[in-house]
Amino acid sequence: MDKSILSLKLKEYRKQKGHTQEELAELLDVSDKSISKWELGNGYPSKKNMMKISELLDVSLEVLMIEEQAEDTRLKRSFKYALVSYFIIISLTILIRGIKEADRYKDILSSDVSEIIKIVIINFGQNIYIAIVPALIIGLVSHFYLIPRQEAD
Incomplete structure (x- = not known):
């Protein structure tokens, strides 16, 4: 799968907030492999996780959802x-x-x-x-x- 807008943005915003993949995974109650998969563009978080990511990283849901609109x-x-x-x-x-x-x-x-x-x-x-x-x-x-x-x- 190609790198998606979501995968690039997720990694960028996670690093801006100073979280590792493991820390974000723990906050979202998912495995760190899931975070890695999302950042590599090999999958997408569920809508529930998208909402949590939006809150945790202080990024609007619209910015994270731009991939689906494209x-x-x-x-x-x-x-x-x-x-x-x-x-x-x-x-x-x-x-x-x-x-x-x-x-x-x-x-x-x-x-x-x-x-x-x-x-x-x-x-x-x-x-x-x-x-x-x-x-x-x-x-x-x-x-x-x-x-x-x-x-x-």
Whole structure:
């Protein structure tokens, strides 16, 4: 696991207060291995322990919880990438299939609006599943690769 904001902050604030890992562990009623694990970014304290840490180290809970907020933002951004990708892929699929099957739609403009809407909905329904897999792949790639690289820069 990478070093998290929480792990870096926890170690920094613990040292500012002059506590060792053992002392903080005793105050929190956890093992010193738990403190070490949290500071290395290999785990997170429970909400109850987060509240105790906040009190003991005189650090607001919001500062300690910033990591969770960053993770939420990352998930939302990944979902947006996947959703936008989905609509782009579905639009291109419908466009390409429309061009390939141009003979089928050559008299579409002479049809009434309800018939045009019906054709569009049917085409959308026939092509809706084609874009799901590529959009999911794009969303996952952005979540695990692109967004962390952007955050590192």
